[in-house]
Amino acid sequence: MVTTESDDTTVAPAPVSLKGPLLRFRVLAYLTGVGLLGLTLAFVLxxxxxxxxxxxxxxxxxxxxxxxxLVxxxxxxxxxxxxxxxxxAVLLAGTIPFLSFVAERKVTQRVQAGKKL
Structure with missing residues (x-):
């Protein structure tokens, strides 16, 4: 809480919007998952x-x-x-095939519901 010098009113800090960070995470989780599936296919080949x-x-x-x-x-x-x-757990999800897709869904649902991991 921030107080002003002129009076004793309290100003609450502005809530952090998670829309942008969540969108970036979702895109990177998907791309990482697709890349890992491609890498798995490359190993098989x-x-x-x-x-x-x-x-x-x-x-x-x-x-x-x-x-x-990761960033x-x-x-x-x-x-x-x-x-x-x-x-x-979310960071490691990018190292196991298909898990980044599962993590992306779970993270999206929890963030949109306002819950913490």
Whole structure:
């Protein structure tokens, strides 16, 4: 609470809008999930069919997307005041195929409901 010097009225701080951070998180969660599925396909092609062509570019692409996903998820976690445990779980979701999609849905539902992770 902020008090003014001229009188004793109290001004509440403005609530933090989570619309922008949530949208950024959702986009990056989706892109990271698609990138990880592509990387999984590239591993299968490389080791099962001796076709390493996709490994070079898809690995770098997913790695870059995952780094941006981490930054965006931490930004949302700080603004939404998530617990450390919830934040770490969401950060790790980008490393397991399909889990980033599940995490994105759960995070979206909880943030829109005003609940913390």
């Amino acid at each position: 490389k080791y099962a069919f001796d076709a390493p062509g996709m490994m070079g570019w898809i690995g770098v692409t997913h790695g870059g997307l995952y780094m941006v996903y 965006v998820a931490v930004d949302l976690a700080l603004k939404a005041r998530w617990s450390i445990k919830g934040t770490v």
